Amino acid sequence: MENPTKKPNTRGILDWFDPRGRRVGGWGFILNRLTAIGLTVYLYLHLIMLGKLAQGPEAYDSFIAFAKQPLIMFGEMLVIIGGLYHGLNGVRIALNSFGVGVPAQKQLLYGVLGLTLVGSLIFGLRMFATH
Amino acid sequence: MSEEKWTVNFVVYRKKGEGAPHYQTFTLEVSPEEYVIDGVERIWAFHDRSLVFAHACHHSTCGACGMRVNGVEKLTCITRIRDVTSNGGTLRIEPLRNFPVISDLVVDMSRLYVGMDKVHAPAVHPLSMAPLEGEGIKPPREVPMDDGKEYLRLADCIECGLCISACPVAGTAEEYLGPAVLAAAQLQGLGRAPDLTAVVDCVDGVWRCHSAYECTAVCPSSVDPGWRIMDLRRQVLAQRIRRWFGGA
Numbered sequence: 175m176e177n178p179t180k181k182p183n184t185r186g187i188l189d190w191f192d193p194r195g196r197r198v199g200g201w202g203f204i205l206n207r208l209t210a211i212g213l214t215v216y217l218y219l220h221l222i223m224l225g226k227l228a229q230g231p232e233a234y235d236s237f238i239a240f241a242k243q244p245l246i247m248f249g250e251m252l253v254i255i256g257g258l259y260h261g262l263n264g265v266r267i268a269l270n271s272f273g274v275g276v277p278a279q280k281q282l283l284y285g286v287l288g289l290t291l292v293g294s295l296i297f298g299l300r301m302f303a304t305h
Numbered sequence: 306m307s308e309e310k311w312t313v314n315f316v317v318y319r320k321k322g323e324g325a326p327h328y329q330t331f332t333l334e335v336s337p338e339e340y341v342i343d344g345v346e347r348i349w350a351f352h353d354r355s356l357v358f359a360h361a362c363h364h365s366t367c368g369a370c371g372m373r374v375n376g377v378e379k380l381t382c383i384t385r386i387r388d389v390t391s392n393g394g395t396l397r398i399e400p401l402r403n404f405p406v407i408s409d410l411v412v413d414m415s416r417l418y419v420g421m422d423k424v425h426a427p428a429v430h431p432l433s434m435a436p437l438e439g440e441g442i443k444p445p446r447e448v449p450m451d452d453g454k455e456y457l458r459l460a461d462c463i464e465c466g467l468c469i470s471a472c473p474v475a476g477t478a479e480e481y482l483g484p485a486v487l488a489a490a491q492l493q494g495l496g497r498a499p500d501l502t503a504v505v506d507c508v509d510g511v512w513r514c515h516s517a518y519e520c521t522a523v524c525p526s527s528v529d530p531g532w533r534i535m536d537l538r539r540q541v542l543a544q545r546i547r548r549w550f551g552g553a
């Protein structure tokens with residue numbers, strides 16, 4: 175049969191992020207990719223912020239004062255949650271890539287989520303206690 | 306079979322030639338014990354003879370009837386309607402993803418077969434290698450044997466393509482060999498088939514996988530391609546480490 179278009183049937187990058195019909199491993203991948211993008215965006219924001227240091231103490235201090243509003247603190251919380259998840263899941267994927275623990279990938283992912291939750295709670299409590 | 310009857314809306318993906326895809330709804334009376342392919346066949350038989358779909362064996366052997374049923378890859382000949390919808394419910398029937406659509410529910414699976422050829426596990430063998438009398442069966446290359454010296458099948462892979470459809474990155478990486486092909490390479494083993502290293506140790510080989518394990522989740526034949534990809538990575542890494550230490 176003649177094939178009219180050779181283009182694969184895909185929605186491109188939308189299919190990376192569509193959780194419908196996917197299972198535990200697929201959700202793990204989606205979260206990893208989202209947190210990876212989030213961390214990369216944050217890295218640039220962070221570098222811009224550090225750039226304030228070069229503009230002298232006043233610029234930096236006023237930025238720090240600005241950063242104490244709830245919205246920014248919420249954003250920092252997201253960075254911690256995302257960073258913990260991405261890093262711990264990175265260890266899971268690295269182990270799997272050495273052939274270690276693949277049949278337990280689901281349980282490992284639940285472990286990653288559990289550690290992320292615990293780590294985020296500890297960080298969150300300390301952040302709100304010190305501010 | 307029970308007398309129970311369900312009314313189910315089959316929402317079927319339609320696409321002809323260069324035309325835009327659309328969905329067409331067919332409301333059928335079915336027994337919940339029937340399989341999804343039965344409904345699709347009935348649509349073709351009684352409602353629309355232009356519906357294009359594929360099947361052959363009706364018992365999970367040929368791998369032709371793969372479709373997306375409510376967004377999940379299924380062999381429709383072994384997917385009971387009771388297990389995927391409810392009375393009055395909907396069944397969204399779509400072609401596999403990540404392959405070009407030829408017409409309606411049929412896709413061009415060349416991508417999978419070309420990959421199988423690359424790892425010397427062709428889906429179709431030349432007639433000369435398939436003696437019809439059964440004697441002197443000679444695999445095209447050394448195929449692993451189990452302890453009883455029986456040839457192992459290609460890990461039971463039926464080349465249905467469900468794994469490529471389920472893979473979240475196969476759509477944006479058209480050259481990716483994909484789970485079934487990497488599984489076929491893993492089964493032979495890089496020790497036994499060292500020439501496969503060059504085929505699989507590349508961006509569109511084992512390193513394209515992002516460990517979503519969706520292939521393993523949908524595989525109807527217990528191939529566990531996700532595990533096999535990771536094991537192939539382990540083999541590639543072991544080879545590299547041996548080479549760093551001056552090994553062969």
Ligand code: HEM
Binds near residue numbers: 206207265267516
């Ligand atoms: C804690 C340390 C980290 C570890 C162990 C880690 C580990 C990994 C691993 C194993 C992957 C591959 C995932 C896959 O195969 O899909 C990955 C992807 C990625 N990481 Fe990290 N990572 C870390 C920190 C970071 C940070 C701080 C950033 C950004 C600033 C980052 C950005 C990315 C990006 C953009 C990707 C590609 C995402 C994708 O392909 O889906 N990572 N990381």
Ligand code: SF4
Binds near residue numbers: 461462468525526530
């Ligand atoms: S590995 Fe499984 S899902 Fe993939 S083509 Fe083979 S039988 Fe189908």
Ligand code: FES
Binds near residue numbers: 364369380
């Ligand atoms: S018709 Fe052969 S596998 Fe379904």
